[in-house]
Amino acid sequence: MTTIVVAMGENNEIGSDNQLLWHLPKDLKHFKDLTSGHPIIMGRKTYESIGKALPNRTSIVVSRKKDWFEEGILIVGSIKEAVKFAKKIDEDIFIIGGGNIYEQTIDIADRLEVTLVKASLKADTFFPSIDAKIWVKTDEICHEKDEKNQYDFCFQTYEKAEIK
Numbered sequence: 001m002t003t004i005v006v007a008m009g010e011n012n013e014i015g016s017d018n019q020l021l022w023h024l025p026k027d028l029k030h031f032k033d034l035t036s037g038h039p040i041i042m043g044r045k046t047y048e049s050i051g052k053a054l055p056n057r058t059s060i061v062v063s064r065k066k067d068w069f070e071e072g073i074l075i076v077g078s079i080k081e082a083v084k085f086a087k088k089i090d091e092d093i094f095i096i097g098g099g100n101i102y103e104q105t106i107d108i109a110d111r112l113e114v115t116l117v118k119a120s121l122k123a124d125t126f127f128p129s130i131d132a133k134i135w136v137k138t139d140e141i142c143h144e145k146d147e148k149n150q151y152d153f154c155f156q157t158y159e160k161a162e163i164k
């Protein structure tokens, strides 16, 4: 199973100036619960935004730049290669962004784990639109904002519709 994990606002916004748009500790925990123990694939800019390899997961970073190396991550030159290596580690792989990588992988994903943040924010990076002819929402759990989580949000799961 290839799963895309994303947190986006009401206009599909996901980032600005190579950073996230919100501080939602409950979403970070959700992300950790989903991805721990499985390989994660990300673009070079998202890796730089996170700034380190995340614990208990193999980080596979996609980049066209040659000759760079950082401890604790696997750097590959294409998405195809990233998926190939990830699948060697585990059947369940997670694609964690950013916008550029989501655009190129939404068609190969089997499942989307979306955190829909109930906010409309200025951004420079967006998630592609989720085509209702392709994707069916199969689960949704919503949370209200609190002292630590600044916006209301919903965890949503989308699965590929069966082609008849």
Ligand SMILES: NC(=O)c1ccc[n+]([C@@H]2O[C@H](COP(=O)([O-])OP(=O)(O)OC[C@H]3O[C@@H](n4cnc5c(N)ncnc54)[C@H](OP(=O)(O)O)[C@@H]3O)[C@@H](O)[C@H]2O)c1
Residues within 6 Å of the ligand: 005, 006, 007, 008, 013, 014, 015, 016, 017, 018, 019, 020, 042, 043, 044, 045, 046, 047, 049, 062, 063, 064, 065, 076, 077, 078, 079, 096, 097, 098, 099, 100, 101, 102, 104, 125
């Ligand atoms: N809200 C969320 O869930 C979420 C999740 C992740 C990221 N984000 C946000 O998204 C933003 C970053 O996204 P982004 O779209 O700017 O960048 P990105 O997708 O993280 O990374 C883009 C980079 O990946 C490499 N790349 C892309 N396609 C490739 C391919 N086919 N083959 C080889 N390398 C390839 C290139 O690296 P080189 O330039 O090194 O060649 C490219 O510059 C940040 O604001 C971040 O905070 C949000």
